[in-house]
Amino acid sequence: MSTENEIREIVSRYTRAADQRDGKALAELFEADADVSVHYHRGPDGDELLGTLSGGAQIAEAMSTSMAPHPPLGWSHHTTYDHLVSVDGDEASIETQFITFDVVGIRKPEGGWPEGTFGAQGTIKPIESGYYRFSFRRTDGVWRIRHLGVLHDIPYVY
Template sequence: MSDEREIQEILARYVRATDRRDGKAQGALFTEDAVVQSFSRTGPDGYEAVAPPLIGGAAVAYAVDNYMAPHPAGGSSHHMTADHLIEVDGDRAHMNAQFVVFRVQAASRPETGRPTGAFGAQGTVQPIESGYYDTDLLRIDGEWKIVGHRIQLDMPYVIPGV
């Protein structure tokens, strides 16, 4: 597999771990001293930090497990990433990719069953976030790890208490 494909797969694992709320899997993608920071867009080319940075894979795992709201019954999230720009320079790499996050909510099954003629997906899919993942990676013992990850949100983002 090419370096570019391996790097793209790291992001695929990252978003799947986020959607599953699996801190252990997500934290394993980062080095012990990785810096992860979220930003909100302030203008065409400007961003401001949303919260203090997380340092290291253990902090990322803790944040996913303790700060992300659990999905409601019948609910989930689904990340889509696109337009991956990847530059590899030996054992260092940089990736920038667009993302959209969707909130998925299954419709409750009526006690009497689905109405006659019901067909297709039953529920709603709503876009809730978009932006860019701007990520630095380092190959360590043959494995790509995230050393810097900037989540650049297109809209203001509020974290209570921060």
Template sequence: MTDEREVQEVLAHYVRATDRRDGKAQGALFTDDATVQIYAKSTAGDYEPVGEPLVGGRGVEYAVANFMPPHPPGGSSHHTTADHLVEVDGDRAHLNAQFIVFEVRPEAIRPIESGYYDTDLRRIDGNWKIVRHHVLMDVPVSR
């Protein structure tokens, strides 16, 4: 498998863990000192940080367990990613991909979020890990 494909698969595991609300699996994709920041698009079209950054895989695991609402009975979410731009330079990589999140309920499926994932990774002991992850939301996030 190519380095580019391995990097792309990290994002595939990330969105699947998010959909399952599996903080342990999602946190395992990050280094201990990784930073994760959500940004909301302003009316001027630039991005502003929302809240404080998460730090490390443990921070990600904690956030999934404590801040993401559980799915209601019969409900789920479904992330899709597209247009992956991957650059690899030795043991460092950059990934940028568009995303859409769908809310799945017994009565309907509807898009609820979209934006870009902008992510830096590093190969550590043969495995790609996320060291910086920015979630660039298309719609302003309430503060």
């Protein structure tokens, strides 16, 4: 697998761990002393720092406890696109845009779906968008995240 694909795969594993609220899986992607910074982009007024996390343990804890649990029949679904990957020896970076969707299904009625019902039953709505800016380091042949900057497009309470 090419280095660029390895980096994209780590981003994919990150978004899946976030969707599953799996702090342990997420922490495995980061260096032990990695950090995360979360910002809100205020247009021409610049970026507002909303918070930081330091170290794999704090990052894992935040993923497992600071994000709202999914409601019954609910899920979040992160998507990333327009990946810009740069590799320089044992260091790499990727900037990617993201959208997170809130997905909530409708429970099947006791008597079954009414006649004529078809297709997906529930709602899907975008709830977050912005940019992820990852920095990576390869140690002993393994790529890990050393920094993640999250830049939200809309106000975000952190």
